[in-house]
Amino acid sequence: MANIFQDASQVSVVNSSLTAVARDQVVRNQVNNIYPLPLQKDPPRMVLRPRSSALFTGQQVYLDMLKNYFSIQNRKGIAPQRTFVIYGLGGMGKTEIALKFAEEIFGQYTYIFWVDATNKDTIFASLKGISSIPDAKKANVDATPGAVLYWIASLSKEWLLIFDNADGEPSMIEKYVPSNNTGDILITSRNPNMRSLTGNKNSIELDGMNMEDAVALLLKRSNLEEGITKPTQEAAERIVSVLFCLPLAVDQAGAFITSGLCNIYEFLELYSEKRKELMDHPSFRGASKYEQTVYGTWELSYKKIESKAKDQANLRDAQTAILIHQIMAFFHHENIMEDIFIRATEKYIMKNSCI
Structure with a gap:
């Protein structure tokens, strides 16, 4: 039931295809x-x-x-x-x-x-x-x-x-x-x-953004551009400093905040917890600060979705989100067509309306 791509074999993917290589x-x-x-x-x-x-x-x-x-x-x-x-x-x-x-x-x-x-x-x-x-x-x-x-x-x-x-x-x-x-x-x-x-x-x-630009990006990505208070500004500065002002990591942090999974004041505590878990994994020993930071922000989002999958009320949505993440990892990272999701959803609705 959670598989939104089930029976979507006729999905048209323009210039994108699944591959086990890269x-x-x-x-x-x-x-x-x-x-x-x-x-x-x-x-x-x-x-x-x-x-x-x-x-x-x-x-x-x-x-x-x-x-x-x-x-x-x-x-x-x-x-x-x-x-x-x-x-x-x-x-x-x-x-x-x-x-x-x-x-x-x-x-x-x-x-x-x-x-x-x-x-x-x-x-x-x-x-x-x-x-x-x-x-x-x-x-x-x-x-x-x-x-x-x-x-x-x-x-x-x-x-x-x-x-x-x-x-x-x-x-x-x-x-x-x-x-x-x-x-x-x-x-x-x-x-x-x-x-x-x-x-x-x-x-x-x-090698990264300057502090001012990184803070501006985080606030923009978090939908907190308007009416910025001093505590919000200071929280944003602390976050981008920990993320070394790396654009991708800052963008991922903003996406996490704007999704409602936490607010800007809670982010660093959650990030620190998950980053430590990630760095304790053998495959990340000796990882660079870039790898630690980028993978840390990504892992935080993924683990938060996984935790929602344990909640019966959010089970289907969370499992579907995890599945989509896993499938998209095999696609080229640019120009993933909306048509993939539209046609898969239409197929899913048609199938369930006939039950």
């Missing part, structure tokens, strides 16, 4: 690979998919750094292609900064191309998606990586190509960089070696 092997919806920008005199418009999060907070120093590096003023005549690398641990906000930057500088480029660089398959799928845009079709571009890269390199208008989640070796990305002086490259990666493509001067490591 969720990151699934490509994102490739309709979202190109941000076509208007010709001059057209009203400004930019179709952004994936979009930056509505919860995006702060990080202005990084956005300003990117804007300065890629500014029109810094391109004099026929300048060499510019490349910039954002690197750091997962959950630091690399993708979100790249997305926000793409939104804020849309008028500077005729095209902004987005490539999921998780692996060779996702790169190929992204380039294939680019081949389907109107301008590429008009140029009779084949849906092959080589043809798409050649077409991009031949463009006379300025373009920006963003390689997101390029966590492999630099050589993997280097072979997909079009040779053209009218284009620029932005790379997000967990691999610090990716700096070899541009040098230390033209790269930045993300």
Whole structure:
């Protein structure tokens, strides 16, 4: 009864599939690979998919750094292609900064191309998606990586190509960089070696938010932005300090609070208890502060749901929530379709209405 996915075999999953190997092997919806920008005199418009999060907070120093590096003023005549690398641990906000930057500088480029660089398959799928845009079709571009890269390199208008989640070796990305002086490259990666493509001067490591931005994110995620009292502000500061201002951990803490599982004043006590239990597990001995913090906030949410499953009144909902968490762990972490839940729910309702 708790299995909301039961008999939902006809659920349509676009560009996502269960895998026993790793969720990151699934490509994102490739309709979202190109941000076509208007010709001059057209009203400004930019179709952004994936979009930056509505919860995006702060990080202005990084956005300003990117804007300065890629500014029109810094391109004099026929300048060499510019490349910039954002690197750091997962959950630091690399993708979100790249997305926000793409939104804020849309008028500077005729095209902004987005490539999921998780692996060779996702790169190929992204380039294939680019081949389907109107301008590429008009140029009779084949849906092959080589043809798409050649077409991009031949463009006379300025373009920006963003390689997101390029966590492999630099050589993997280097072979997909079009040779053209009218284009620029932005790379997000967990691999610090990716700096070899541009040098230390033209790269930045993300290692957490500043205190002010982290507090703002926590309060926004917790729906406590308005009417902030001094005790609330101080509680938020204590929480983000314990979480080392790591964006993903702060976001998870805010989600936990806004779910009603605890209030902002109770969070640290619960977090400390569960984190100690987690760190006592043999598999977490020697874990970094990043691993301890991120997994600690995640484990807190999961254990709270499990505890609700022991309560008969909440049994079905809690078991269903746990099941959904377990299933979603096998999906690529971006662009999980609402249709999965809608059609599964419709199937579930239809089945039970016939009983």
